[in-house]
Amino acid sequence: MTSSGGTVLFLEHEASRTGASIFLLRLLGWLKTDSNFDFQTLAGRWGELLPEFRSVGIVDTFEPEPKLIYRVLRRLKSNNWQQSKHLATLREKLVRSDIRLIYANSVASARMLDFLSFLRCPVICHVHELDGAIQTVGSQHIHMLEKRKPHYIAVSHAVAENLTRKYRIPANRVRVIYGFVPVPEFSPAEANLQESIRREIGIGREPKIICGCGSIEHRKGTDIFVEVAVEVIRRNGDIPAHFVWIGGSREGVETMRKHLIRLGLADRVHFVGSKSNVASYFEAADIFLLTSREDPFPLVMLEAALHEIPIVCFDETGGAPEFLLHDSGFVVPKFDIGKMSDKVMELLASPRLCKRMGAAGRQKVISRHKLSAGAQEIANVIGETLGLESGAPI
Template identity: 30%
Template sequence: MKKILFISHGNSLSGAPLVLLYFMQWLKHNHKNYQIDLLVLNEGTLSPDFRNVTDNYYSISSLERKFLFQKQLPFSLKKRVDYFLKKRFFKGLRNNSYDIIYANTIGTLQIASKLKDSSKCELVLHVHELNTVINQIAPNFKDLKNTVDKFIAVSGLVKDNLITKYAIESEKIKMIYEFSKVEKVVINQKKGEDDFLVCGCGYVDWRKGTDLFIQVARHLVFNKRNRKIKFIWIGKISLEERIIIEADIEKMGLTDYVSFVGEQLTPHTILKDCDVFLLPSREDPFPLVCIETAMLGKPIICFDKATGITEILKNGGGYIIPYLEVEKMADKVEHYMNNPEEIYHDGLVNQKNFLNFTPDKVCPEIFDFLSKKIV
C-alpha cells in the first residue's frame, strides 16, 4: 500500500482546500491501495469533510490545544516545551515512511520541506499562488523550491511565473487547471422589472479587488445613472474590513446598491440569479467561483494579467479588461445591461468551455502526474 501525506494550510471554504478535498475524495473512491493522511495547519468549515476521507488526520491546532498547561509555564520554558513537542510530533510523521508528501499551497512548503528532509519520499507542490502572494507568504521560496520534486501549476499564468521568476525547469511542472462542481439548482426566469444583478465572490482583501468592485458600482450608479442595478459580494469578511467597507459604501451613497453578504454555505443560490459575474481581482490564479458561475451559464468580466481565467475567456464567454481600468469594466457591465441576448449567448459559451472542469475529469490528470517519474 502506498502512503501519501497531504498538507493543507487550512480547511476554510475556499478554492485550494476545496480542490484538495475533491481530489482526496476521488482518490479514496478510485484507488483503495493508498493510505490517505492529512496534516492541517488551521481548522475550518471543511474539517468534518476532510476527517471523513482520511485514514489519519493530524492537526497543528489540535496539537497546540492538547498542551494548554504550557500557558502556565514561564516563557523561556514554554518555548523549550513547544520545541520538544513539535519535534516529537514531526519525528512521528517522518517515521510513517510516506511515499509522497503533497503540499497544497506555497504556505505549506516550509513544513513539507522539513518532513521530507533525510527521507526518500517525493515532494509535490500544488501551486495556487502568483508572484505577489508568493513573496508575501514564502519570501524564501527560491531556497525551498529545490526540495520540491514536482510542481502542479493551476494555470498557464502560474506556470510561466514559476519558470520566469524562479527558474524552475519546465519538465518538473504540470499545468492542471482548477476544477469544481455545481449542485443542481433551479435558475429563475428573469423578469423585465427585476434589478440587474452583478456578483463578486471571495475572501475580502486587497487581492480580490473588493475596493475595485465598489468603484465599478459607483461608476455605473452615478456616472452612468443606472439605478436599476444591484451589486452583491459573497465571501468571508473580517470585522475590521466590514467596518471599513460599510463606511466607504455609505460615504459613496451606495447603501441601496452594494451589499457584502459574508460567507455563504450555498453561494450558488445567489450566483444562479446574477446576470454578470465580476472578477476584479489583482491576483487570482484560477478561482473556483469562475468555474462555478460559468457552469451556471453566466458571463464573466475580469482583468488582464491578473488571472488564469483569461486563458479560457479568450475563447469567448465574457470580457478581458486592461489591468485595473475600472471604468472600462463598468462599460462592459453596461453593455450587458443593454444587450441581454449577449448575456444568454456568453453564458452558453462558458457552459461549453468549462464543461470538463470537474473532479471526475481533472483528478485522473493529477493522479497520473503523481505516478510519473521525472527524469
Template identity: 30%
Template sequence: MARIFNMMLGYRRGGVERMAAVYHRMLAAEGHDVTTIGHPQGWVRDLLPEGADFIGAAPLSAYDPRLNAALRRHVREARPDIILAHSNRAQSYAVRLDGVLRVAVQHNFRLKKRIRRLDGLIAVSPEIGEAVRRRFGTVAVEVVPNALDITPVAERPPRRKPIVIGAIGRLHGAKGFDVLIRALATPGLASRDWRLVVGGEGPELGALQSLAKRLGLADRITFSGWISDVSGFFSAIDLYVMPSRLEPFGLTLIEALAAAVPTVVTDTSGTRDIVRGREVALVVPLEDPEATGLAIRRLIEDEALAVRLGEAGRRYAASAYGPQTIGPVLSAVVGRFLASSVPIRVSAA
C-alpha cells in the first residue's frame, strides 16, 4: 500500500474541502497510510476521523517560502510515495516538491499552467478530464467521481403544507439561484402554496434578497446561511432544485438523490454525467425560468412521479457514489500512477 500526502490548504467551508476529507477516509479504508496536510484552523481538519494523521500548514500569502521549506522537510522525513493536491493553492506548492509523485485532484474547470509541471491529474468528471486533455495533452489523466458518505434514509415524511422547496450552494452567479427565484414568480407557481429555503453563503446574498423582494416573494423565501447539518436540510424539504449555470460535478445533486428528494436540475456538464439516461431527476435547460417553473409544478402536481424519482435517485446514489464504490476505484488509480510515473524533477526553490 502507498504512503500518501493528501493536501488541501484552503481555510473556508466548501465542497473541495469536504472531498479532501472523504479522500482521506476512503484511502485509509483501502489500507493506505494517509496524512492530510491542511490549514490548522481549516474545515478539513474538523471533518477528518478522530486520530487521523494531520500536518498543519497555513500559507501566510499566495506563495509562502517558509511553508514551501516546511513542506519540503515533511517530504524528506516522511518519504511519501505520492501527493494528492486538491485546489489551485495546494497544486502551487506541490509543483515545488522533489522526490515524490505530485498528482492534482481537479474539482473544477479553472485550469492553471502549473498542471504541466505535475506528474498526473485526477478529474472528478469526464468533462473536466477532457478539458485537461485538450489543453495539456501530455498530462496523464484519470477520472474518479466524487464520493459521499451515504447513510440509507428512512421513509420520506409526508409532504408538508406549504410544500418546502430547497436549494443549497455558494451564493454565486454560477449557481443560478436568481433563475430559481424567477421561476417561482412565474404565473403557474406564484399562486401556489410553497416556501423556499436557500442554504449557503456568498457574495450574491444581497442581490438575491433584493430580487425576491422586487418579485413579491420575500416573505416566502428564507436564506438560512451556512448549512452544517446537510442531511437534516434534505430531510426538511419536499423538493430540491439545482439551477446552476455551471456545475463541474454536482455534489449536492448526489446528496439530494441519496436523500430520496425529488429533484429538478439544470443540464450542466457535471450534472449531465450523473443523470444521463437515468430517470432520477427532471432536467431543464440553463437560464430558463419558465422551464424550471414547469418542472417544479410537475413535481408538485404529480406526487406519484415525485416519489418514483426520489426512490430511483436514492438507489442510484447509494450504489454509484458511496465510498464502498469509489474507494476501490481511487485506490486503483493511485496504484496506476505509482506503477507508471516517474517524478518530474523540480528546480524551483
C-alpha cells in the first residue's frame, strides 16, 4: 500500500524478547523491504527490542519514557497527569497519521484499543495465545476486541478452535496462518558452532545434548524438563546426556540452579539464561524437548527443526502436534513424563532415527514455514481487509 492509501498501525504489547514480539519484528522487516505498505508501530511498554523495532520504522509508545521520575511516580500511583499528557500528544500524532487499519499483534495488545477508539478503521488481531495465556492477561481483552469485530489470524488450528469454541468467535472471522521463521543458509563456520557451545557449558564431545527453550514458568513446563532429565539420567547409563535450558530471567535461572544443586544434577542439567545466539545452541543439540503445558505454535520449535533436531512434545500442548505429525519427532499423550522419557531414550539410542526425523523437520520448515511465504500471506490479508484489488501487487 502506498502512502496515498494511508498507514497500517501495528500494536505490540511489550517489545520483549518473546515469540510474539520477535515474530512481529521479522514481519515488519519483511514488509519494509518486500511490500509497499506504509506502517508504524505502537508499543505498549518499553521492552528490550524497542531499538530494533525503531530500526525498522516509526515507533510510538503507549507509556511515557520510563525515566527515573516517571518510575517513581508510577510506583506512588501519582503518574496520572504525566500519562494523560503523553496520551493526548500521542492521539494528536496518530490523528495526523492517516491510519486505515489497526493490526494488533496479540490479544494482550488489545488493551490499547479502547484508547484508539478515535481511529474508526478495520482491526486485525494476530492471536498467539491459547486460553491459559488469554486468562492470564484477562479475558476482557477478547471483549475489547469484539467491540471492533476484527478479523483474527490464528497461529494454529488449536488457537482457532479455542477462539471459536470458548469465545464464540464466528469461524468466518478466523483464519489460520501458521508461524514462520527466516530460513538462513548455514555456512561451514556455523556448522562448527557446537564445539564452542560445548566448551561454554563445560560438556565434552561425546555426551548428547537435550535442549529446551523459553521463559522459566509453569506454562512452559520447566519443572517437567527437569523431571524428564532426572528420569533419563537415572535410566541412561550407557549414553551420557546433558540437558540444557535456554531462556529465563536472571532470578529464575538462579532459582533453578539452586534447585539442581539440591537434586545433585548441577553437572548434568544446565540453565544458561537468555541468549541472543539461540541458533548456536540448537546447532549443538541432538534432541529438542518441548515440555510446555500450553504453547500455541512455538517459533523455537521451527528454529530447532531447521537445525535438523527431532522434537518431543505433548499432545495437549497446543499447535506443536500439528507441525510434527509423527515424522519430525514424537507426540506424547497426556503430559506423561515417563513416556516422554521413553521417547528421549529411543532417540538417544538411534542416531539414524534422529537424523531421519531431523531431516523431515527441516524440510517441512523450508516448504511450509518460510518467512517470505508466511509474510506474503499476511500482507495479502492486510490488502483484502483494506479492500485492495485482488491480485494487486502488495
